[in-house]
Amino acid sequence: MTGMGRPEKPVNRTVPARAKLAEFLRERKARAGRTYEQMSETAGGMPSKATFERATSGSSVPSWETVSEFINMTITEEEVSTSALGSAYTCGLDLWIRARRATRAPYYVHKAPDPNLISTEADLLRDLRRQHVWAGYPTPGEMERMSGIGELPSSTTRRVIKGEILPVDPRQTIAFLKACYVVRPVDLAPWLFAAARAHAYLGAASKWDSAHQELLARIEKSQDQEEAAPAPSAS
Template structure:
């Protein structure tokens, strides 16, 4: 990536210097800057940190956007339609929409989602469960961090929040109905037992 090469050049560091200061090998850093393959986002972010950028936040945002664009081009997902959260009605719909958003964003790895999810990071284990359809965000804060990681346009966030509330309300209503059914069933069973045992010398 030319941006990474420029950052390294401005810092006056060699690949050997990066290897001494960082967590990866010289070959890993050189490969990340070569442009021949798409590096892990975590590696790109580490290079920025090692190079001591003054505007680290702005450079990190730019690098993330460049990485995301490259990832989408590599995956051929740059023309996929953006999910429409206003049509989400239940947990299955929310799960499908989040997975569609993940694909729209270029299908970043769970580790990349953790790295891109902002100050309230989504753990990679949680991200993995969401993108595999095994779980939903536990809170609206987790949802918003996931939206940030997947570069969902800010003007869609309120629709996602509304969808989250609808799903939570539907879940609560379903749980209430289930508990009510169980209580009514037990009451009818109790009455039936009393009717059968009425007038008998039951040992209980």
């Protein structure tokens, strides 16, 4: 039910991926037992009641900020007690990316690109562009805001997306990939290894090799720390 007590309109199912995101948000709201008005008031009016309502209509894809705040406003005691909140954000992000991919991508990519198949600079540029589409086609401005200051200028990102240039160095490549939701070191490592292969014939692979080795060292250190962590109590 809405804040006025009226039944909600049916979800717009024109785009199935968009409808699934709307249904996910409606289910969270129903479990939390909250109205859109209450959610907006708790959020300090941003997003507004109308913005929360539109997010569950299925007629458009809300911003990730709106989806994230929607999840914040519908956290249940069960999620807190079972440490399940992380999975709610993961699920929400996955549904949001799928909805964006279905409505904003300029062409359809059937699956995520595999960096292990990259051999040349042309391969690398093609698959960076495909990863951008797979991530739901974030705009250059969105990608710049997701990165550190000066790390990924929107003008550079725009040229990469158009297929005109490659990122200039490993740091910019990592920033581009993270803005396309390739975030974990274990997922970034194959891309850096691929970039080293792609640049090898130019004799410019050393900085890419170094970045790849640094990333592998971070992964190994993280794994060692996990193994060394004490096991949870059986009580």
